[in-house]
Amino acid sequence: MFSASRGRRKKAAAPVAARMMAAFFRSALKVPALVLTPAKASKPATKAKARTAADKAPARPRLVTAPARASFRTLTHDCAFGQRGYKIYTPASAAGSADPLPVLVMLHGCGQTPDDFAKGTRMNALAEEFRMLVVYPAQTREAHPKRCWNWFQPGDQHRGAGEPALLASLTREVLQQNPADPARVYVAGLSAGGSAALVLAQAYPDLFAGVGVHSGLPAGAAQGKAFAMTAMGQGNPGIPSPHPVPTIIFHGSKDHVVNARNGRFVAIRALEPFAYLRETQQKRQVPKGRSYVRTSHRVGQGRAFVEHWLIEGSGHAWSGGSPAGRFVDPSGPDASREMVRFLLRHRTTIRKRRMQFAA
Numbered sequence: 001m002f003s004a005s006r007g008r009r010k011k012a013a014a015p016v017a018a019r020m021m022a023a024f025f026r027s028a029l030k031v032p033a034l035v036l037t038p039a040k041a042s043k044p045a046t047k048a049k050a051r052t053a054a055d056k057a058p059a060r061p062r063l064v065t066a067p068a069r070a071s072f073r074t075l076t077h078d079c080a081f082g083q084r085g086y087k088i089y090t091p092a093s094a095a096g097s098a099d100p101l102p103v104l105v106m107l108h109g110c111g112q113t114p115d116d117f118a119k120g121t122r123m124n125a126l127a128e129e130f131r132m133l134v135v136y137p138a139q140t141r142e143a144h145p146k147r148c149w150n151w152f153q154p155g156d157q158h159r160g161a162g163e164p165a166l167l168a169s170l171t172r173e174v175l176q177q178n179p180a181d182p183a184r185v186y187v188a189g190l191s192a193g194g195s196a197a198l199v200l201a202q203a204y205p206d207l208f209a210g211v212g213v214h215s216g217l218p219a220g221a222a223q224g225k226a227f228a229m230t231a232m233g234q235g236n237p238g239i240p241s242p243h244p245v246p247t248i249i250f251h252g253s254k255d256h257v258v259n260a261r262n263g264r265f266v267a268i269r270a271l272e273p274f275a276y277l278r279e280t281q282q283k284r285q286v287p288k289g290r291s292y293v294r295t296s297h298r299v300g301q302g303r304a305f306v307e308h309w310l311i312e313g314s315g316h317a318w319s320g321g322s323p324a325g326r327f328v329d330p331s332g333p334d335a336s337r338e339m340v341r342f343l344l345r346h347r348t349t350i351r352k353r354r355m356q357f358a359a
Contacts, residue, residue, distance in 0.1 A: 067092035067128065072118075077173055081166040082143075087114040088174065089134040091127045100181035102132040102344060105171055105208075107193030107200075109215075109327060110148040114138050117190070120318055120325020121336045130340055132184075135174055137167060149189070149196035152228035156196075157220065159203040159357060163196065168204045183347040188212030188339055190318055190327065191258060195221070198266065201245050206353050210246035210346040212339035215255055215316050217262045218269050235261030237268070243357075244273035248307040248342040250335045252314030260310065267308040271297060277305055289331040290314055303345045309333065 069092035076085050094101055104127075108117035114136030118124050127134045139147040149156075149163060156162035167187075175182055187208050189197035194216025201211035202219050218238025222228035230236070247270035251263030271277060277297035285291040290311050297306040311319050311332045319335040321328025 069095055070124075070128065072124065077137075077166075077170040079166060079169040081162065081169060084137050084140065084166060084170060086135055086137040086170060087118070088136070088178070089118070089124045089127050090178070091124075091131060091133075093128050093131045094133075094179070097131070098179075099131075100179050102130070102184035103135060103171070103174060103178075103180045103186070104132055104340070104343070105135045105137065105167070105185075105187040105197075105200075107137060107149055107167075107187065107189030107197050108139070108147075109189070109191035109193050110144075110146045112147065112190075112193075112326060116325050117193075118325075120321040120328045121190075122322050123336050123340075126336055126340050130344065132340075132344075133174065133178055133180060135171070137170055148192040151192055151195035151199055151217070152222040152225060152231075154223050157199055157203075164200050164203045167196075167200055168207055171207060181347075182353060183349070184209060184344065185348070186210045186212070186343040186346075188214070188343075189216065190214045191216060191316065195219075198247070201247075202241055202243060204357070205243040205245055206348065206355055206357060208245070209348045210248070210343040212248050212250075212335075212343060213263075213266050214250040214318055214335055215252065215258050215263070216249075216266065217258060218265045221262065221265075231262070232258045235259045235265060237265045239269075241269045241273050244305070245270065246305050246343070246346040248304075248309075248339055250309045250311065250319050250338075252311045252316065252319070252329065252332075254313055255316045257316035263308060263310065267295070267306055270306045274305060284333075286320075286331065286333050290319075290329070290333070292319075292333050304342065305346075307338075307342055309335070309338070 071090045072087060074087050076083060106117060106123060108114060117136060123134050139149055141147060144150060171185060174180060185208055187197045187200050194213040197211050198213050198216060199219045201208040217231055220239030221231040221236040249263050249266050251260050253260050277299060279297050281293060281295045283293050290313055292309055292311045295308045296304040298304040314329045314332050317327045317329040319329050319332030321330060323330055
């Protein structure tokens with residue numbers, strides 16, 4: 001999204017910052033596609049208390065070939081707020097079933113495309129495993145020269161206007177045209193896409209049951225491009241979240257594009273609308289990979305409503321991603337699987353879907 005200082009560019013993570021700076025501004029820098037190398041394994045954390053299978057340290061993601069009966073179609077959505085192309089993955093595992101499918105909207109980062117994002121996150125393979133539709137809206141060069149979602153523009157930060165309204169309209173079209181479950185609709189994204197996903201989820205809590213934010217910023221962290229640079233480099237708490245939205249956050253501790261403080265700010269804002277959540281913290285390590293700290297906030301012993309994952313030593317990249325895509329860190333915990341695990345435990349109620357929210 002934008003570069004760190006010149007001093008920081010001399011560090012090992014500098015190629016990431018330079019590449020993403022080029023994606024946000026029209027820089028002449030040309031940096032090879034990023035695939036972060038695994039970190040040296042450190043000693044595992046001390047033995048933790050008994051935990052459920054879902055809470056165990058995530059394994060490395062596996063390569064899965066999509067079945068022949070699956071489809072990955074390219075479509076176009078046109079509405080009063082604009083036009084965007086998108087790709088939608090329908091799993092072969094959904095064939096012959098009358099049960100409606102969850103929907104996950106995935107917003108790519110700067111310089112990415114739906115195809116690249118799908119490869120890097122491996123989300124289509126998870127769609128087969130968990131029987132869900134995955135939608136990848138595509139940002140246009142007309143809207144932003146480097147295909148960034150405009151999370152920082154005042155006209156693209158609210159319900160009923162700009163990109164949030166366009167993406168909400170696109171999502172509703174998907175619900176109307178596919179065997180989808182309106183109670184289980186989610187949005188996630190990376191970098192600019194993660195920031196836009198958070199704006200979208202908070203603007204439309206009647207539509208989205210949860211949000212995943214990877215290497216993003218809090219809603220309202222910037223009001224224009226110049227403010228975006230400062231917020232990304234130094235961190236900005238953004239504005240209070242008006243509605244409780246289940247939120248899972250991933251951020252690399254060595255992110256020199258979007259300061260890791262922003263991930264903590266996203267978690268703080270996500271917690272504000274909830275009356276009381278109990279905090280637990282676990283330190284784990286991916287076998288032969290990166291260590292991470294997972295902070296969960298839940299009601300009693302039940303499901304988590306807010307999770308924050310800090311990946312030690314990782315930069316501005318999708319944790320546990322595939323080298324087939326750009327801006328990935330294969331040595332980190334599997335962010336895609338953990339996001340799906342977290343999101344599918346939440347759903348909107350009929351009452352909430354019928355509520356009237358102000359623009």
